[in-house]
Amino acid sequence: MAELVASNLSVAAGGRTILAEASVTLRQGELVALLGPNGAGKTTLARAMLGVETQTGSSRLDGMAITSLSPIDRARMIAYLPQIRPLAWPATVRDVVALGRYAHGAAIGRLTGRDAEAVDGALSACDLQPLANRSTDTLSGGELARVHLARAFAAGTPLMIADEPVAALDPRHQFQTMSLLRRYVDDGSGALVILHDIALAARFADRLVWMKDGRILADGPVSETLTEARLEEVYGIHARIIESADGPAIIVRSPVAQDRP
Structure with missing residues (x-):
């Protein structure tokens, strides 16, 4: 069972500590939501766990230091959906989603067998089949967000880290995205998701x-x-939590008053 264990991760930049002794575990069979206000260090923690942020402490994937693994080996184990997802050039939706199979040796544009099935399944799951042959530079922000999510699903990894995957989506697709991540976990994978x-x-x-x-x-x-x-x-708000059969609702009443000098 794949397991990513981060222990005492710290990151400093510009003479300032932006992550301090953070420890967290991501394993298959769990959907973990990472919460906190802007600037809390959530993205930094995710990047440090993946070994792409200079840090002290350790991050180990199945007992091995993650920085000792090649980028290809990491990509076969952990799909990463970053907050900022630039595309170097316009491509069709299908070709961008197919990039998720790169670590498995797939040839983009010539997908066969398991690679083709993974891409078709990801397109279908993310409601992108009607857009499969569209160029990505013709899509809305929300449609493009779903393309990148489909690319992460196409990778077929046992673990995933997704940074604000619902940020640009309308309520319907926010719910759909979280449902897909829940199904991904229920099918045996593990996901760490940064949310607001x-x-x-x-x-x-x-x-x-x-x-x-x-x-x-x-x-x-x-x-x-x-x-x-x-x-x-955490957020500096006075709020009320209302429980219901569909889950808790958060009613924000007011910000916490700040002490004035």
Whole structure:
């Protein structure tokens, strides 16, 4: 069973600590939501876990230091969906999704067998079949976000880290995306997802990891870590949590008053 274990990761830049002694585990069979305000260090933590951010501490994939693995070996084990997803040149939707098979040796434009099945399945899952032959430079931001998600699914990896995968999506596709990630995990994979929608995270995730000022403040099940006191501590808001059969709703009442000098 694939497992990514980050221990005491710290990252500094410009003389400032932006991640401090963060420890978190991602394993197959779990959907983990990483929560926190802007600037909390969430993206830095994700990149440090993947070994693409200079850091102290350790990140180990199945017991091996992740930096000791080749980029191809890492890509076969962990799909990464970054927050910023530039494309070097316009390509068809199908060809961009097919990039997810690159680590498996697939030849883009000449997919066969398992590679073709993986790409077709990802296109279908992300509701992209009608757009498969469209150029990516003709898509909306939300459509392009789904293309990149499909590319991550096409990789067929046991683990995935996705940085704000629902940020540019309308409510329907936000729900669809989280449902797809939930199915990906239920089918035996593991996902760490950075989110800003707390209610969406609480509905779909098995664990919530809460960050502020570069530190992890809490890591545990929704029932134990989602509290009104936690929302005040992490986000500086007075909020009410309303439980329902469809999951918790977060009602923000006001920001916490700041002390004035």
